[in-house]
Structure formats: structure tokens, C-alpha cells
Amino acid sequence: MHFDRGDVAASEFYQELRPLLARTIDVHGAPDGGPYLVEMVIGDVQPLGLAPAVFARLTPDGCCFSPQPTAVHSASPAHRTLTVVAACYGAGVAIHRAVGEGIPNPPPDRLEIRYDDILPDRGVLEEAVNLGETHLAGAGAIGNGFLWAARHVDLRGKLIVCDDDVVSSGNLQRQVWFDEDDIDDPKSPTLCQKAQPHIPGCELKPEPERLQDLPNRSGAWLKRLIVAVDSRRARRELQNELPAEVFDASTTDIREVVVHYNDALSGLACLGCLYRADEKEASQDQVIAEHLGVTVDDVRASRISPAAAVAIARKHPHIDSVSIEGQAYDSLYKALCATGKLHTVVGKQVVAPFAFVSVLAGTLLLFDVMTRLARPGLTRTNEWHVSPWREPFSQGRLTRMRYVVCECCGKPILRSLRSRLWTSEELIASKA
Numbered sequence: 001m002h003f004d005r006g007d008v009a010a011s012e013f014y015q016e017l018r019p020l021l022a023r024t025i026d027v028h029g030a031p032d033g034g035p036y037l038v039e040m041v042i043g044d045v046q047p048l049g050l051a052p053a054v055f056a057r058l059t060p061d062g063c064c065f066s067p068q069p070t071a072v073h074s075a076s077p078a079h080r081t082l083t084v085v086a087a088c089y090g091a092g093v094a095i096h097r098a099v100g101e102g103i104p105n106p107p108p109d110r111l112e113i114r115y116d117d118i119l120p121d122r123g124v125l126e127e128a129v130n131l132g133e134t135h136l137a138g139a140g141a142i143g144n145g146f147l148w149a150a151r152h153v154d155l156r157g158k159l160i161v162c163d164d165d166v167v168s169s170g171n172l173q174r175q176v177w178f179d180e181d182d183i184d185d186p187k188s189p190t191l192c193q194k195a196q197p198h199i200p201g202c203e204l205k206p207e208p209e210r211l212q213d214l215p216n217r218s219g220a221w222l223k224r225l226i227v228a229v230d231s232r233r234a235r236r237e238l239q240n241e242l243p244a245e246v247f248d249a250s251t252t253d254i255r256e257v258v259v260h261y262n263d264a265l266s267g268l269a270c271l272g273c274l275y276r277a278d279e280k281e282a283s284q285d286q287v288i289a290e291h292l293g294v295t296v297d298d299v300r301a302s303r304i305s306p307a308a309a310v311a312i313a314r315k316h317p318h319i320d321s322v323s324i325e326g327q328a329y330d331s332l333y334k335a336l337c338a339t340g341k342l343h344t345v346v347g348k349q350v351v352a353p354f355a356f357v358s359v360l361a362g363t364l365l366l367f368d369v370m371t372r373l374a375r376p377g378l379t380r381t382n383e384w385h386v387s388p389w390r391e392p393f394s395q396g397r398l399t400r401m402r403y404v405v406c407e408c409c410g411k412p413i414l415r416s417l418r419s420r421l422w423t424s425e426e427l428i429a430s431k432a
């Protein structure tokens with residue numbers, strides 16, 4: 001990576017890009033004589049010519065990445081969270097140029113991102129936004145990304161971070177707050193402890209349990225829920241806690257980020273409508289069961305039982321059965337994919353997850369939360385599809401109606417219970 005140290009926009013971009021990229025490939029601030037796959041030329045500097053160049057040009061309103069320095073560059077920086085967004089797209093372009101093959105729907109030669117397409121009113125980034133009491137379900141990749149972006153804004157209130165999982169080596173590729181020293185430590189307290197000094201206005205309260213296993217869950221207990229878990233099934237369970245409102249982000253491997261919102265009053269799609277138990281999920285259960293050496297029913301139980309743990313350790317001798325008891329199947333599977341330990345079993349390339357995709361998802365989730373809280377009514381859609389490799393396009397924002405036979409809101413009793421629990425409209429950030 002190459003830039004002028006006096007160029008503030010370029011320096012901030014470098015500071016945000018480096019930690020994201022370093023989770024995936026080796027990054028050097030200055031050449032050390034080694035061979036390089038790609039040179040990231042940031043701002044108004046000449047390339048060193050040691051490798052094919054990607055020119056990163058930044059302005060307060062957007063960023064552009066291309067093999068020629070075509071767009072203008074300004075040394076006055078964008079808001080720092082938007083620089084996180086620029087770093088995510090820049091990481092994608094750099095990874096594509098460096099390793100190229102095998103990335104579905106790869107970036108165009110010239111990728112230009114306009115921040116107006118990412119965040120409709122950037123004024124919210126300058127304001128204190130009060131979360132009240134909000135629960136965050138999931139301290140994994142997207143939960144990490146959410147609090148990573150939140151370093152640069154003024155969140156207030158209290159965020160209760162729920163996760164019963166521990167950090168494993170396979171998580172480090174995507175979970176940007178965690179490092180080697182955190183392995184085997186519980187995710188939720190570790191994340192809260194690391195992020196809290198950077199987010200002083202908002203109390204982070206760790207809860208080393210799954211949200212749906214917390215005690216004292218009855219009635220109108222869950223006002224505002226941010227969902228950053230990694231399974232479809234867990235999303236449906238969370239929706240059945242009947243929260244007043246739900247902010248959700250997910251990633252479809254490395255291809256897509258989906259941001260979703262629902263509340264008790266709109267009558268639009270819920271997490272159950274969007275993440276219904278479909279054929280794909282059934283076949284994914286089958287794939288996971290086969291690779292881990294357990295039955296599909298085991299996988300559907302969500303958590304690894306002691307007997308299943310023994311079966312998994314039989315098939316994967318490097319795994320200690322006791323250490324995986326109680327873990328989520330999805331988490332174990334993703335962690336194994338990330339460390340490449342499944343490659344020999346699967347017999348084909350498993351696309352590794354990338355930190356920048358999760359950080360982009362967490363950042364867009366933060367933007368959605370802040371926009372709906374600070375600008376009620378501004379966001380009219382309830383679902384947003386974004387490629388981490390391409391410009392956002394307007395058809396990516398859509399309004400999804402209810403799925404009539406949804407296993408959550410398709411039951412009239414649950415639907416009316418939810419709206420009766422939350423009759424007061426002021427509890428709801430916005431009505432889509």
C-alpha cells in the first residue's frame with residue numbers, strides 16, 4: 001500500500017483498510033523487497049510499479065477503485081464510518097486483484113461507490129443516537145462489525161450483547177475485534193470489554209447466553225432487537241420472542257449482504273418470512289450433517305449434544321469432543337470452513353469467509369439502526385440487498401410483504417399477541 005502521509009483522507013483510509021485486509025492476505029505499508037500481488041495506490045501518488053496497481057481515489061462523498069487514476073481525489077476525509085465503508089469495498093477489490101479466480105460476481109474494472117446510495121441522510125452520523133435498552137443477539141462476525149463501525153459514532157443508551165459461544169481460531173478470519181489471545185474466551189464479554197473504551201457513551205452489557213435462553217423472558221420484555229446471528233433457524237427463534245422491533249443483517253457467504261427491519265405494527269415481513277425453512281436450508285442441514293458425521297436431526301437441534309460431539313470427534317480427530325459440546329452447528333461448520341480443515345473432507349474448494357464482508361454487513365446494520373431511530377419514517381423499505389463487490393443499486397431496496405404461512409407471523413395468535421404487546425407507536429422507530 002502506498003500513500004502520502006500528509007493526505008488525511010488517504011491515511012484514514014489506510015488505517016481502516018489495513019485491519020480488514022490483514023485478516024485475509026499479508027499487508028505491507030512499505031515495500032520490503034518481497035514479491036507482491038497487488039499495489040494499492042491511495043490518493044495522489046505515483047505507483048511504485050512492483051505489482052499491478054489499484055488506484056483508490058477518495059472524496060467526502062464517495063470512493064473509486066480502478067486500474068487507472070481516473071476519478072478525482074480529495075485529501076479532506078469523509079466521515080470515519082464512511083471511510084470504513086470505503087475500506088470494505090477497497091478490500092474486496094484488492095482481494096479480487098490479488099487472488100482473482102473464483103469470486104462470484106466480481107467487481108467491475110472501475111468500482112465507484114457514492115455514499116448517498118449507502119446512507120440517505122449522512123447527518124445522522126454527526127448526532128448522538130440513543131438506543132434506549134437494546135439487545136444484540138450474536139457477538140460473532142456481524143456483531144463484531146457493528147461495534148467496529150460504532151467506534152466512530154456517538155451511540156447512547158445500553159446494549160446487551162448476548163452470545164453463548166467462545167472464540168475459536170476459525171473465527172479470527174472474520175471477527176475483527178478478536179485475536180489469538182482471545183481463543184477459548186467467551187465471545188460476548190470479550191467483545192464488550194474490547195469495544196467499550198471506543199464506545200464510551202453506550203453501556204455494553206455482556207450476557208454469555210443465547211438471547212432465546214435468557215431467564216425472565218415474558219410479555220413485553222424485548223423492545224428493540226439487533227440480530228447478528230449466523231443461522232436462519234436462530235433468526236426464526238428470535239422473531240418468536242415477539243420483539244417490538246427487529247434490525248437484522250446477514251451475509252450470504254461472500255456474495256451478498258441483506259439488511260432487514262420489522263416491527264409489531266407494520267404488518268410487513270418478519271424474520272420468519274425472510275428466513276423460512278426452505279429446501280436450501282434442508283440441503284444445507286444435510287451437507288453439515290454429512291461433513292460432521294452426525295444425523296440431520298442432530299443438526300436441526302441447533303446445538304451439539306454430548307453424543308453428537310463424540311460422533312464429530314470420531315470423524316474429525318483434531319477436534320476435542322468436550323470443547324464443542326453445546327456449540328451451534330452453524331458456528332462449528334463455519335469455523336471449520338474458515339480454517340480449511342474441511343477441505344480434505346469436502347474434496348472441493350470452500351470459499352473462505354472474508355472480514356470485510358462481515359464488517360460491511362455490521363456497518364450497514366449500524367446505519368439502518370441510526371437512520372430509523374434518528375429519522376423516523378425516512379426509510380420506506382424493509383429489506384436491502386447489497387453486493388460487497390459492486391455498486392449498490394436502487395432495486396436492492398425493496399418492501400417485502402408477509403409470507404402467508406410464515407412459521408412466526410403466519411400464526412394469527414402470535415401476530416395479534418405481538419401487536420397487543422406493543423400498542424404504543426412511540427416504541428417503534430419507524431413505520432416502513
Ligand SMILES: [Zn+2]
Pocket residue numbers: 269270271272273274402403406407408409410
Ligand atoms: Zn413472518
